[in-house]
Amino acid sequence: MDYTASMDVTINEIRQAHRRISPYVHRTPILESRALNRIIGCELFFKAENFQKTGAFKARGACNAVFSMDESSLQNGLVTHSSGNHGAALAWAAALRGAPCTVVMPDNAPQVKIAAVASYGATISLCEPNMAAREGAVSRLIEHHNYNLVHPYDEDMVIAGQGTATMELLEQVDKPVDIIMAPVGGGGLLGGTAICAKSTGDVNVIGAEPEGAKDAWLGFKTGERLAVYNPNTIADGLRATLGERNFVAISENVDDILLCSEEAIIEAMRLIWTRLKVIVEPSCAVPLAAIMEQPEQFQGKRIAIILTGGNVDLDTLPW
Amino acid sequence: MDYTASMDVTINEIRQAHRRISPYVHRTPILESRALNRIIGCELFFKAENFQKTGAFKARGACNAVFSMDESSLQNGLVTHSSGNHGAALAWAAALRGAPCTVVMPDNAPQVKIAAVASYGATISLCEPNMAAREGAVSRLIEHHNYNLVHPYDEDMVIAGQGTATMELLEQVDKPVDIIMAPVGGGGLLGGTAICAKSTGDVNVIGAEPEGAKDAWLGFKTGERLAVYNPNTIADGLRATLGERNFVAISENVDDILLCSEEAIIEAMRLIWTRLKVIVEPSCAVPLAAIMEQPEQFQGKRIAIILTGGNVDLDTLPW
Numbered sequence: 002m003d004y005t006a007s008m009d010v011t012i013n014e015i016r017q018a019h020r021r022i023s024p025y026v027h028r029t030p031i032l033e034s035r036a037l038n039r040i041i042g043c044e045l046f047f048k049a050e051n052f053q054k055t056g057a058f059k060a061r062g063a064c065n066a067v068f069s070m071d072e073s074s075l076q077n078g079l080v081t082h083s084s085g086n087h088g089a090a091l092a093w094a095a096a097l098r099g100a101p102c103t104v105v106m107p108d109n110a111p112q113v114k115i116a117a118v119a120s121y122g123a124t125i126s127l128c129e130p131n132m133a134a135r136e137g138a139v140s141r142l143i144e145h146h147n148y149n150l151v152h153p154y155d156e157d158m159v160i161a162g163q164g165t166a167t168m169e170l171l172e173q174v175d176k177p178v179d180i181i182m183a184p185v186g187g188g189g190l191l192g193g194t195a196i197c198a199k200s201t202g203d204v205n206v207i208g209a210e211p212e213g214a215k216d217a218w219l220g221f222k223t224g225e226r227l228a229v230y231n232p233n234t235i236a237d238g239l240r241a242t243l244g245e246r247n248f249v250a251i252s253e254n255v256d257d258i259l260l261c262s263e264e265a266i267i268e269a270m271r272l273i274w275t276r277l278k279v280i281v282e283p284s285c286a287v288p289l290a291a292i293m294e295q296p297e298q299f300q301g302k303r304i305a306i307i308l309t310g311g312n313v314d315l316d317t318l319p320w
Numbered sequence: 321m322d323y324t325a326s327m328d329v330t331i332n333e334i335r336q337a338h339r340r341i342s343p344y345v346h347r348t349p350i351l352e353s354r355a356l357n358r359i360i361g362c363e364l365f366f367k368a369e370n371f372q373k374t375g376a377f378k379a380r381g382a383c384n385a386v387f388s389m390d391e392s393s394l395q396n397g398l399v400t401h402s403s404g405n406h407g408a409a410l411a412w413a414a415a416l417r418g419a420p421c422t423v424v425m426p427d428n429a430p431q432v433k434i435a436a437v438a439s440y441g442a443t444i445s446l447c448e449p450n451m452a453a454r455e456g457a458v459s460r461l462i463e464h465h466n467y468n469l470v471h472p473y474d475e476d477m478v479i480a481g482q483g484t485a486t487m488e489l490l491e492q493v494d495k496p497v498d499i500i501m502a503p504v505g506g507g508g509l510l511g512g513t514a515i516c517a518k519s520t521g522d523v524n525v526i527g528a529e530p531e532g533a534k535d536a537w538l539g540f541k542t543g544e545r546l547a548v549y550n551p552n553t554i555a556d557g558l559r560a561t562l563g564e565r566n567f568v569a570i571s572e573n574v575d576d577i578l579l580c581s582e583e584a585i586i587e588a589m590r591l592i593w594t595r596l597k598v599i600v601e602p603s604c605a606v607p608l609a610a611i612m613e614q615p616e617q618f619q620g621k622r623i624a625i626i627l628t629g630g631n632v633d634l635d636t637l638p639w
Contacts (some may be wrong), residue, residue, distance in 0.1 A: 030349065051597045067630060113594070271634060275432070278370045278599040278630035311597035315590060 008156050008192075008246040012200035015164035015193065018065040020161060025064050025097060026054050027283060029166075031173045032308075037276040041292060044303045046178065047273075048170045051281050051311030055117065057088045057238075058166050058309050059153070062189055063090035065162030066151045067098055075100035079139060080148035082128075082135035084237055085114025086310050089154035092123035103148060105138040107131075109236060111314040131231065132242050154189030155244030164193025168307050171201055179302040180205045182288035182308060185217040185258060186239035188247025192256040194307065195254035208258040210252065211236050211266060217243040218258045231268070235263055235319055238284035265290035267319045275307070282313040327511075327565040329476050334483035334512065337384040337443035341481060344383050344416060345373050348485075350492045351627075356595040360611060363622045365497065366592075367489045368456035370600050370630030374408045374436065376557075377485050377628050381508055382409035384481030385470045386417055394419035399467035401425070401447075401454035403556055404433025405629050406472035411442035420442025422467065424457040426450075429555060430633045448548065451561050473506030474563030489624055490520055498621040499524045504536040504577060504626060505558035506564025513626065514573030527570065527577040528610040530585060531553050536562040537577045540570060549577075554582055554638055557603035557628060584609035586638045592627070601632040 006121050050058035067075070078101040090105035095102035102123040106115060107130035117160040126142070128134040142148055152159065167181060177303055181198045185191040186206040195206040210218050214232035226248040232240040243251070253257075261269075270286035273279065285308045292299045351366040358530040367464035369377035376562040386394070397420040400410050405425035412423035413620075421442040426449035427537060430509055437444055446462070447453040471478065486500060500517045504510040504527040529537050533551035545567040562570070570577075592598065604627045611618045 056597065274599055274634060278375065280593055280597040280599060315593060315637075318634075318637070320634060 008249040010085045010160045010315040014161040015197050018161040019165040021068050022064040032277050034276045041302050046174045046305045049202050051308050055093045056312040057086035059086040059090035061165050062159035062162035063094040069158050074149050080142050080150045081151050082139050085110045089117040092118050092121035096121050105314035113314045136142035154187030158191045159189050163190045164197040167194045167197040178305045180304045182207050183307045184284050184287040185210050187241035188243045192247045192250030199254045205256045208209050209288040212260045214239050221258045236284040259291040261294050265294050280311045281308050282310050285309050329479045333480040334516050337480040338484040340387050341383040343582050353595045361619050365493045365624045367626045369425040370627050374412045375631040376405035378405040378409035379486040380484050381478035381481035382413040385477040386413035395467050397467045399461050400470050401458050402472050406428045408436040411437050411440035415440050432633045451498050473508030474565050478508050479512045482509045483516040486513045486516040497624045499623045501526045502626045503603050503606040504529050506560035507562045511566045511569030518573045524575045530580045533558050540577045555603040578610040580613050582610035584613050599630045600627050601629050604628050
């Protein structure tokens with residue numbers, strides 16, 4: 002893989018990705034709740050990627066990457082690092098094509114996510130919960146086994162795949178949307194979302210990030226990506242550090258990134274559970290939490306939010 | 321109201337109900353999970369009434385009853401007793417037509433259900449958690465205020481309304497279903513389900529009931545309805561005693577009623593949460609729990625299950 006700051010994803014790559022992955026992924030529904038709209042003071046449309054294959058939008062990017070590869074690359078074996086959802090997604094996509102797959106996971110990843118990766122038949126390699134340890138473990142595996150890396154977010158095919166959620170969303174919501182929001186961890190989803198949304202014209206794209214993992218926010222505001230950051234947030238899906246390609250995609254296409262507190266994430270997560278009646282993981286609640294803490298610019302607006310995943314450990318709920 | 325054992329609900333009343341309530345209730349989706357199907361060994365289709373207005377199928381029956389009444393009956397005021405979901409549904413339906421509404425609730429009803437009834441503007445009257453106390457409180461309110469009772473289940477219009485979920489389900493599942501299952505408490509849902517399903521022909525209808533609330537099972541097996549029963553189950557929506565009309569509907573149209581343990585209810589509820597990614601209350605899990613404890617007759621079958629509601633208190637989860 003070529004690790005430079007170039008990023009070659011346009012709406013065309015997202016359209017190709019959508020054709021490529023449609024036979025394998027779900028066209029997830031849009032959820033709405035009038036009661037929730039009244040509480041928040043906006044018209045909200047939630048793209049329910051918690052219902053996606055493997056329980057998260059990550060199935061899109063992993064599927065696009067795997068189905069873009071030739072047979073011999075696949076048979077070498079695939080490797081990635083992931084706090085959980087990308088690992089499960091890659092394990093699932095690799096299994097669809099019969100490719101061996103190893104997933105490096107931080108040893109504080111939720112048990113339910115480790116079990117999910119294992120259930121798709123991948124080999125799991127645990128490491129310390131920081132980016133240096135993850136990337137070191139992956140490098141060693143590539144060196145020893147000649148595996149092919151499918152990076153969880155800093156990879157064009159993954160960014161293009163994640164963008165397909167927004168392509169569907171804009172088709173499914175039959176009214177003009179003012180704002181599209183997605184949480185940002187490594188930036189695969191927000192990057193793909195922004196590229197797709199901006200190509201359709203008049204919609205604001207706003208990222209949301211936990212205060213305790215604000216590396217993307219810092220990079221976006223200062224114009225310089227942080228390569229190292231130690232996150233501390235309940236939103237386990239957002240603990241990754243913004244990638245290089247993702248920094249480019251976000252800098253060029255995102256209108257703003259907002260922060261939110263851990264308390265607001267928990268409150269927003271409860272609201273989604275009780276009002277939409279769906280299981281979402283804490284990362285999903287980050288955009289709604291940002292709206293709740295900074296409501297002014299959102300009042301009366303039509304806002305689409307991507308619910309990223311539903312893989313939550315029911316034994317360690319945050320309330 | 322005329323309290324005899326006559327029951328005049330046919331497929332025609334269910335069709336009328338469907339036309340009457342369709343402008344107000346959701347046509348809820350069918351949920352499927354291949355992973356869950358593999359675990360259980362059947363092909364399962366879940367009608368997601370947890371996404372229904374007021375969070376439960378009860379909106380159907382209450383809406384049908386309220387929209388069948390004339391203006392002067394409505395202005396007298398409505399009353400009912402309910403462990404929660406019918407109370408919220410009647411409060412909601414009454415508010416749609418501007419009718420005053422009082423709901424008698426057992427004082428051990430989940431806080432979230434009491435709050436829901438209040439949120440629709442109804443007056444709440446708490447009583448001891450048994451049928452005699454509920455019915456006594458309702459009788460006194462009718463005597464003093466001349467309110468009109470909308471019984472939570474022992475009422476033709478309510479039974480017909482609940483049957484509309486199955487009418488939709490059979491349209492939505494595009495394969496022939498072998499078995500339809502619904503939980504049974506008072507019997508409004510199971511009665512309406514069975515009348516609707518049997519009019520379509522070749523489908524088995526099986527009720528499911530917690531071992532700790534097995535009055536319907538006892539009545540079904542012995543041919544004699546139990547008028548008094550003290551239930552003890554986590555499935556708070558199923559603590560009511562089988563009604564007279566419901567006993568008739570179920571005796572005539574249901575093929576079997578199966579029991580399940582409290583442990584199986586909790587396990588099935590967790591499976592639905594983790595695999596379907598939706599919030600369901602314990603009552604919803606009762607049919608799946610019965611399948612899991614008596615799997616033989618279900619293996620390889622195509623089974624539709626009505627998920628009854630999603631109003632669960634997140635602070636008192638059973639695990």
